[in-house]
Amino acid sequence: MIPELGYAATVVALLLAVWGSAAAGVAARGGSAAVLASAERAAVGMWLLLSCCIGLLVYAFLTFDFSVRYVAFNTNRGTPFYYRITALWGALEGSIVLWAWMLGLYTLVAVGRYRRRHREFYPWVLCVLLAIAAFFLLVMSFPAPPFQRLSPVPPDGRGLNPLLEDSGMITHPVALYLGFTGFTVPFAFAMAALATGRTGDEWIVITRRWTITAWYFLSLGLLIGGWWSYHVLGWGGYWAWDPVENAAFMPWLTGTALLHSVMVQERRRMLRVWNLALIILTFSLTLFGTFLTRSGIIGSVHAFSQGSIGVFFLAFLALVLVVSLGLLAARMDRLRSAGEVDSLVSRESAFLLNNVFLVAAAFTVFFGTVFPLLSEAVTGAKVSVGAPFFNLVNLPLFLGLIFLMGIGPLIAWRRASAANLRRNFLVPVAIGVAAAAAVRALGIGQLLVVLCLGLVAFVSAAIALDFVRAARARRRAGAGWLASTAGLLRRQNRRYGGLVVHLGILVIALGVAGSQTWSVQTETTLSRGQSVQLAGYQVRFDGLSAAEESNHFRVTGAFSVSDRRAPLGVLAPAKKFYPQEQTPIAYVDYRLGLIEDLYVVLGDFARDGSSATIKVQVNRMVSWLWIGGLILTLGTVLSLLPDRRSPV
Amino acid sequence: MRRILRWLIPAAALPVLVLLAYGFRTDPRAIPSPLLGKPAAAFTLATFEGARVSLEAVRGQIAVVNFWASWCDPACYDEAPALERAWRRYRDAGVAFIGVNIQDKEEPARKFLARFNHTFPNAPDRDGRVMVDYGVYGVPETFFIDRAGRVRAKRVGTVTDEILQQEIERLLAESKP
Numbered sequence: 001m002i003p004e005l006g007y008a009a010t011v012v013a014l015l016l017a018v019w020g021s022a023a024a025g026v027a028a029r030g031g032s033a034a035v036l037a038s039a040e041r042a043a044v045g046m047w048l049l050l051s052c053c054i055g056l057l058v059y060a061f062l063t064f065d066f067s068v069r070y071v072a073f074n075t076n077r078g079t080p081f082y083y084r085i086t087a088l089w090g091a092l093e094g095s096i097v098l099w100a101w102m103l104g105l106y107t108l109v110a111v112g113r114y115r116r117r118h119r120e121f122y123p124w125v126l127c128v129l130l131a132i133a134a135f136f137l138l139v140m141s142f143p144a145p146p147f148q149r150l151s152p153v154p155p156d157g158r159g160l161n162p163l164l165e166d167s168g169m170i171t172h173p174v175a176l177y178l179g180f181t182g183f184t185v186p187f188a189f190a191m192a193a194l195a196t197g198r199t200g201d202e203w204i205v206i207t208r209r210w211t212i213t214a215w216y217f218l219s220l221g222l223l224i225g226g227w228w229s230y231h232v233l234g235w236g237g238y239w240a241w242d243p244v245e246n247a248a249f250m251p252w253l254t255g256t257a258l259l260h261s262v263m264v265q266e267r268r269r270m271l272r273v274w275n276l277a278l279i280i281l282t283f284s285l286t287l288f289g290t291f292l293t294r295s296g297i298i299g300s301v302h303a304f305s306q307g308s309i310g311v312f313f314l315a316f317l318a319l320v321l322v323v324s325l326g327l328l329a330a331r332m333d334r335l336r337s338a339g340e341v342d343s344l345v346s347r348e349s350a351f352l353l354n355n356v357f358l359v360a361a362a363f364t365v366f367f368g369t370v371f372p373l374l375s376e377a378v379t380g381a382k383v384s385v386g387a388p389f390f391n392l393v394n395l396p397l398f399l400g401l402i403f404l405m406g407i408g409p410l411i412a413w414r415r416a417s418a419a420n421l422r423r424n425f426l427v428p429v430a431i432g433v434a435a436a437a438a439v440r441a442l443g444i445g446q447l448l449v450v451l452c453l454g455l456v457a458f459v460s461a462a463i464a465l466d467f468v469r470a471a472r473a474r475r476r477a478g479a480g481w482l483a484s485t486a487g488l489l490r491r492q493n494r495r496y497g498g499l500v501v502h503l504g505i506l507v508i509a510l511g512v513a514g515s516q517t518w519s520v521q522t523e524t525t526l527s528r529g530q531s532v533q534l535a536g537y538q539v540r541f542d543g544l545s546a547a548e549e550s551n552h553f554r555v556t557g558a559f560s561v562s563d564r565r566a567p568l569g570v571l572a573p574a575k576k577f578y579p580q581e582q583t584p585i586a587y588v589d590y591r592l593g594l595i596e597d598l599y600v601v602l603g604d605f606a607r608d609g610s611s612a613t614i615k616v617q618v619n620r621m622v623s624w625l626w627i628g629g630l631i632l633t634l635g636t637v638l639s640l641l642p643d644r645r646s647p648v
Numbered sequence: 649m650r651r652i653l654r655w656l657i658p659a660a661a662l663p664v665l666v667l668l669a670y671g672f673r674t675d676p677r678a679i680p681s682p683l684l685g686k687p688a689a690a691f692t693l694a695t696f697e698g699a700r701v702s703l704e705a706v707r708g709q710i711a712v713v714n715f716w717a718s719w720c721d722p723a724c725y726d727e728a729p730a731l732e733r734a735w736r737r738y739r740d741a742g743v744a745f746i747g748v749n750i751q752d753k754e755e756p757a758r759k760f761l762a763r764f765n766h767t768f769p770n771a772p773d774r775d776g777r778v779m780v781d782y783g784v785y786g787v788p789e790t791f792f793i794d795r796a797g798r799v800r801a802k803r804v805g806t807v808t809d810e811i812l813q814q815e816i817e818r819l820l821a822e823s824k825p
Contacts (some may be wrong), residue, residue, distance in 0.1 A: 277657075312667065318667070322661070325657050326658045370664075373671050
């Protein structure tokens with residue numbers, strides 16, 4: 001029953017999306033208000049039907065309805081309750097449903113917000129959004145149907161990929177998809193701007209919040225993905241430059257570039273073509289990411305299902321690129337910049353440089369990701385591009401970006417005077433150099449770490465100096481410290497929200513630098529009662545125990561941990577054996593700390609429990625990544641607060 | 649001129665799209681083994697019946713080494729009858745078959761063998777050493793070893809009658825010792 005209902009809902013939703021998009025297009029070209037109203041009703045209907053699809057799938061998961069192929073392949077009777085709900089996005093078909101549903105939701109928000117405002121853009125925006133939703137519904141109808149019937153109905157399902165039974169998997173895909181779909185709205189506005197010829201700054205002002213929100217969710221998705229990788233996969237890392245990670249990182253890079261370059265357009269009426277190109281690029285990269293992860297053209301540790309879906313995505317990507325870039329080319333005459341860079345020493349040139357670095361990073365990541373394909377096409381040789389390449393080419397770019405984080409927000413627009421430079425940068429540069437020298441003197445040899453820490457000190461000092469000065473100015477006007485600080489954050493929330501985000505990025509940068517430089521690990525086989533020492537920790541193997549869980553068999557090791565002063569307790573890393581998996585899944589145990597994490601992974605073991613192989617890692621400063629993520633969240637919230645500044 | 653040049657913007661996307669389309673023609677899982685052409689690693693294992701089986705003992709013959717597991721459903725189940733058929737067909741032509749059971753439990757592995765009535769030697773690789781030597785990263789994988797003891801071909805995934813016949817005939821056609 002559920003397969004038929006779900007399939008019917010999908011097809012009707014597809015028809016509504018196609019109709020709505022066409023009607024909105026007609027309305028945009030001078031059609032009547034009734035046609036536009038019909039498109040709006042289609043959008044509402046489409047979203048309701050998509051909600052039905054989600055409801056039906058969740059119901060099928062909760063009731064173990066294995067007549068639905070997707071349910072049978074992604075749960076079994078042992079799957080715990082929560083993961084039966086999140087199994088919804090545990091594989092391709094359900095992810096597409098979630099994606100389409102979010103897009104439908106965003107479309108409704110856009111209808112609600114812009115129906116009475118921005119009337120010139122609105123019909124086009126609706127047309128584009130519904131067209132994109134129609135594509136996802138098309139995918140749901142043909143190459144990746146979530147409601148495919150399975151016959152005969154199996155007595156039990158195959159079970160969810162055990163790696164996905166983790167709290168990170170509840171939030172990581174949702175955040176990532178909110179980010180991916182979030183960029184659709186600014187893209188739709190950009191298309192509307194090109195279609196109407198109103199290619200001024202309106203679309204940028206309207207979509208500022210959308211872009212920031214999408215960017216934030218994408219950042220969050222990446223960080224949660226890193227956390228998931230760190231505490232589930234058991235290799236002690238959070239980023240591996242895997243094609244699938246790169247796929248989400250590339251739109252993040254171009255989206256970050258966009259967030260900065262729109263400020264130049266708002267302020268100086270420059271970079272119009274560039275900004276349109278950036279949003280087209282960012283949106284295309286979100287599609288490209290899905291294409292890459294789902295088409296199976298590039299090998300990846302993220303073993304996703306494959307099928308004809310790749311062809312659909314590639315065709316749609318081609319359509320999006322041809323139409324959007326074609327529109328851009330056709331409107332080129334209207335897109336002349338009104339201003340130009342007056343001086344190399346100015347905020348606009350700092351922003352330009354920031355964009356060059358970010359786009360260069362996106363390009364190198366893209367190049368490294370598709371290089372195996374390129375190599376096979378040209379020379380026939382299979383190669384793989386690993387972390388060393390990505391690290392090498394991106395490191396200078398990222399260090400440059402950190403440096404610009406200190407310069408950009410403080411340097412004057414147009415042309416910075418010597419006085420402006422002295423006032424804003426003399427002290428921070430001195431602090432940065434002093435910090436680098438101090439690190440060097442402490443004997444932390446590596447040049448790159450010294451450079452990174454010096455840069456971080458410089459940027460932090462620049463931000464702090466700016467903030468203290470502004471707060472002091474307000475205090476002179478009569479407010480207390482607390483009131484003036486809060487008032488400053490509130491009144492200039494865009495500026496200080498951005499700076500707080502910068503602080504978050506700095507903390508993350510420190511985490512990356514620290515964990516790459518100072519982490520240590522060892523791997524050894526211990527007999528019962530034996531210990532291993534690492535970086536001041538002592539880990540003793542006390543024995544093994546086995547237990548049958550609802551959907552797997554688990555062997556848990558007991559390891560007493562102590563440091564130089566006192567015992568710290570028992571860590572219990574495990575190996576989980578799932579009947580549907582070929583290899584056991586590691587369950588990592590760890591003690592998280594601000595400075596360092598103790599991280600223990602159970603390897604092979606003797607069946608009688610007499611010995612076990614373990615990997616012990618002391619990972620330094622990894623927690624800073626997650627703390628940085630929290631700071632990033634605060635900054636984003638601050639910058640999204642309603643504008644309180646009096647209109648100029 | 650400018651009017652024409654501007655159309656280069658959308659045109660720039662074309663090469664990328666073509667490259668991605670080319671990706672459909674490739675198979676990222678078809679990874680050539682670095683072992684091809686190299687001497688096959690020697691191993692000696694005890695079969696489920698308790699006999700000794702080793703690559704050394706069949707030197708001079710063509711050897712087909714198949715890695716499998718009882719939980720490898722359906723791929724290993726699909727290929728098992730084909731393996732037995734090929735073994736019966738070629739055993740007298742100087743072709744040895746060795747099944748290596750990896751990452752498995754004893755009981756289901758025995759059940760698997762009983763189900764397919766395998767008559768060629770099958771041995772569990774208890775410490776996983778053979779599996780590591782051959783760089784096996786999933787089951788099933790099948791290695792074809794020539795009379796000189798060199799790995800000549802590797803197949804990832806289910807082998808069929810056609811594949812077995814093709815690989816074995818190719819090695820048989822080479823000059824007899």
